[in-house]
Structures are given as structure tokens and as C-alpha cells.
Amino acid sequence: MFVLTLILGLIGLLALYFRKKHNYFKNVGIPYAPGYFPFGSSLVWKCFSGQESLLQVADTYFDQFPNTKLFGFYKPLGEPMIAIKDLDLAKKIMITDFEYFVDRNFIKPNPKGNLHASMMLAALKGDAWKTSRNLVTPMFTSSKLKAIMPLIHQCGESFTKYLGNFEQDHLDCKEAMQRFTIEILGSLGCGVTPNVINETNEFYDQAMLLSGSTAPPLKAALRFAVSFFFPDLSYRLNLSLFDTDNLNFFIEVIKNSMHSRKQRRNDFIDLLRDTVEELDDEKKKKINSENDITDYVIANGLMLFFVGNDTSSGALALALHYMARYPDVQEKLYLEIQDAIDNNNGESDLDYHTLNNLPYLGKVIRETIRLWGINFFDRTCVKDYFIPELNYTIPKGMHVTIAGGKIMRDAGNYENPLEFDPENHFTTNSPSPSNFLGFGQGPRNCIGMRLAYTIVRSGLIHTLAKYKIVKGPKTTEDWKFNAFIPGGIGHNQLFVKLEPRF
Numbered sequence: 001m002f003v004l005t006l007i008l009g010l011i012g013l014l015a016l017y018f019r020k021k022h023n024y025f026k027n028v029g030i031p032y033a034p035g036y037f038p039f040g041s042s043l044v045w046k047c048f049s050g051q052e053s054l055l056q057v058a059d060t061y062f063d064q065f066p067n068t069k070l071f072g073f074y075k076p077l078g079e080p081m082i083a084i085k086d087l088d089l090a091k092k093i094m095i096t097d098f099e100y101f102v103d104r105n106f107i108k109p110n111p112k113g114n115l116h117a118s119m120m121l122a123a124l125k126g127d128a129w130k131t132s133r134n135l136v137t138p139m140f141t142s143s144k145l146k147a148i149m150p151l152i153h154q155c156g157e158s159f160t161k162y163l164g165n166f167e168q169d170h171l172d173c174k175e176a177m178q179r180f181t182i183e184i185l186g187s188l189g190c191g192v193t194p195n196v197i198n199e200t201n202e203f204y205d206q207a208m209l210l211s212g213s214t215a216p217p218l219k220a221a222l223r224f225a226v227s228f229f230f231p232d233l234s235y236r237l238n239l240s241l242f243d244t245d246n247l248n249f250f251i252e253v254i255k256n257s258m259h260s261r262k263q264r265r266n267d268f269i270d271l272l273r274d275t276v277e278e279l280d281d282e283k284k285k286k287i288n289s290e291n292d293i294t295d296y297v298i299a300n301g302l303m304l305f306f307v308g309n310d311t312s313s314g315a316l317a318l319a320l321h322y323m324a325r326y327p328d329v330q331e332k333l334y335l336e337i338q339d340a341i342d343n344n345n346g347e348s349d350l351d352y353h354t355l356n357n358l359p360y361l362g363k364v365i366r367e368t369i370r371l372w373g374i375n376f377f378d379r380t381c382v383k384d385y386f387i388p389e390l391n392y393t394i395p396k397g398m399h400v401t402i403a404g405g406k407i408m409r410d411a412g413n414y415e416n417p418l419e420f421d422p423e424n425h426f427t428t429n430s431p432s433p434s435n436f437l438g439f440g441q442g443p444r445n446c447i448g449m450r451l452a453y454t455i456v457r458s459g460l461i462h463t464l465a466k467y468k469i470v471k472g473p474k475t476t477e478d479w480k481f482n483a484f485i486p487g488g489i490g491h492n493q494l495f496v497k498l499e500p501r502f
Helices: 002-021 024-028 042-048 054-064 087-096 126-140 142-147 149-164 173-190 202-210 218-229 231-236 244-260 268-278 290-325 327-342 359-372 449-464
Strands: 070-074 080-084 378-380 385-387 392-394 399-402 467-470 495-500
Touching: 042 054, 042 070, 042 218, 054 070, 054 080, 054 399, 080 087, 087 399, 126 142, 126 268, 126 290, 126 449, 142 149, 142 268, 142 449, 149 173, 149 449, 173 202, 173 244, 173 290, 173 449, 202 244, 202 290, 218 231, 244 268, 244 290, 268 290, 290 327, 290 359, 290 449, 290 467, 290 495, 327 359, 327 449, 327 467, 359 449, 449 467
Parallel strands: 080 399
Antiparallel strands: 070 080, 378 399, 385 392, 467 495
């Protein structure tokens, strides 16, 4: 009887505790989605069960709270979380008042068991982030990216030949473009030639697993969900964000490439070493040994795949989808590309400056990303942040997410926001206009933005220069976000037909 009374008492205390936690937003007067023990707001459970994507939580709630700049919902075990739906407030958080939101909370790997994952820029906080950002930034300058163009051109030429040998009635856009991006990222980040464009080998399989580009095994999916929703618990348990065998595969590939090379490749391994050599003495002190340099190279090579593979291939796949649906846009883009090729003696291997200064191509890519709906914009409030117009203070330590996908598809920020219209929505050639959140904004925006644009531009140029993209038997008017894939676009979702232009 005593044990039963004790159990009932504990249950009662837990109920009171979580009721209090789930009353936070009600008490502070912020619109919110109710929380329920143990998973928090109902949509969070849908994320665990694969019904919704982790990256669309804020977007899915967006329309339920009209006429407000932000709203709240509850993570598992009652942790409150703020979602920003106002563009001006989002820009304050990312740019103007960045000092209040320096840290990200997307992943929190423990360096004891996740050394290289913990060194990724996305995982670092405070001064460690600033130091690493300063170290890595020179790798993505225009001068450095010019040096990697020969490697990108090699991949582009191989990809064009691959398309020529392909069954052209129904090209799987994501599968084809993924081979292109893995080939490039493997060459740049790992210092090898993966040879994945024409064959499915171990490198291809491992790259797909590392970037989450294929539906992961249940264990991996749960590991990622726990890392996302319970970062502190994940840190204490030293939970590995990646599959150990998968991680070790790439660590060995990069190490072998570093130690066995006899000449420069002008890949990121060489460029990062150059960057270290160019540091002043004060900054060099923070890199203590050759092992530290090796670990930085490995961490950044892994980051290229983790962040860049699924996103770049997804943007390319979706762009082909829109080219088939909007032939007038495709024809205008083709003419711009063909003019550039004609001015380059008929060669499609355009130099870095020309590649990144085709204005309509830039607009098409930004418009594709705008309508995509992916959202990677999370921040942690590092000191109390008062919002005068709401008379509300975001407390230190609260996790904040920005509903970037929906903000870019909101009528208040874009005219006819659900229409694919590159010319109407983007009148500037800036890679990141003020109302465009595709790569974030401010000091913590995507450091690889220039590289991503270069890869996507190259992929589209090599494809559209040789082929007309048209609707095929499997082409659909729309597509559904795949909750199991980080970027939402998986294989067997987007199909087009290729017609040789000559």
C-alpha cells in the first residue's frame, strides 16, 4: 500500500511539474501550441514518428498564429521554444542584435566521443565559434574558390557524359544530382576522386548515409532526434551524432589523402593548410600541432558532406523540376548560359567570375530555394533579450527558431509568394537579398554560400547547355516534403525528361 501511495504521489508531482512548465507561454502572454507530457506540443511527436520533418516544426505552426511576430511551442519534457515568423524581427536576431543570439543549439556533440563533429562550425559556441569561423572563412573567399574551379569542371564534364548515357525518358532529378554533388564534395573535401557518377560504390553509400540523404536506419534516426530535442542529455550521454563506422570511413579517407599526396590538388585540404600558414603568430598559437591541423581538415571535410550534399543536390533537383514546369523561364536561362559559353570559345567550363555573374541564373537559383521551404535557422539566446513592441523578454538559454521557409513564402514579404517567378521576386543580383533567408543572414549565415552557389550554377550550366528539360511520363506538378530526408527531397520524387539540344 505504501509503495502504491508513493507511486501515485510521484505521478501527481510530475503532473503538477509539467503543468507548470506547459503554462509558461500562457503566463507570459505569448500565443502558443499546447504542450503534453512527455513529448511537448503535438507536432513534436509527429516529428518523432516521421509524420513531419524536424526542420518544418515552426513552419507547420506558422498559419495557426496570424497577426503575431512570434509564437511558442513545447519541446519534449516541457521545454519552451520560441518561433519567429516576422522578417524584421528575424533580421534583428540574426544581424542587428546578433550578440544576444551568438550560439546555435542544433547539435551539441561531446568532444570526448565526437571529436570531429564537435569541431564543426555548426556545433561550436561563443569564442570557439569565432576562432574557427576566422580560420575557415578564408577558404571560401573568391580567390580560394577560383583555385578549385578545375576540379569542379572535371566533375561537370563527367556528369554531362553521364547524362548522355542515361535513360532520358525519366531522369530521377535528386539521384542524378546527388551523384554530381558527391563527386564534387568528395574531390574538394576528401581529396580523392570518388568515381560515383557512373557507379554506385562504397564512397557513394557512405556519403549518402553521412549527409542523411537517404532514409536512415531507425537507430540513426532516433539518435539524430535525441540530439536535436535533448542536446544537453545527448552531450552528457556522449551520444554519437553519426554512425561510428560511417564516420571512421571518411576520417581514414581524408587522412590517407593528406598523408599520401605528392603534389597539390588545390582542394580544401591544400587550401586549409594555406590558410593556417597565412595566419598571424597570435592565431597560430591556437593550433598547437600537426594533429590539430589534421583534425580541422577532417572536421571541415565532414561538414561539407553533412551540410552541403543534400542541400546542393536538392536545390539542383528542384531547379530541374521548375525548368520542366516553366519552359519560358528555362529558355530565357538557356539563352543567358549560351551567350556566356559563346563568349568562352564555345566551352561550358566558365571561369569563376563569369559563372557567378550570370544574373538570371542567380535569380532562378534563389527563387528555387525560396520555394523549397527548408529551415536551418536556430539560435540560443545567450542573454535576456527584450522585445519592446511585445513587452516580452526572451530569457537567457531559450532556444529560438526562425520559420524561414514560411517567411519566404509569405505574402507580406513577396508578391504572389507561391508562384515561381525569378524576375518578379529578385530584382538584385545580390547572393543574399535582405528578404531572402535561404542561407541565413548575419555573422552566423552559411559560410559555404559561395561554394554552394558555384556548385549549383555549374550543375545547371552543364545540364542546360546540352539538354532541354521537359515534362516526362513521371513528371508531377508538385511534390511532397519527405520527413525522413533533411532537405525534404528524396529519390523517386522528382522526374523530368531530357531532350538533347543538338
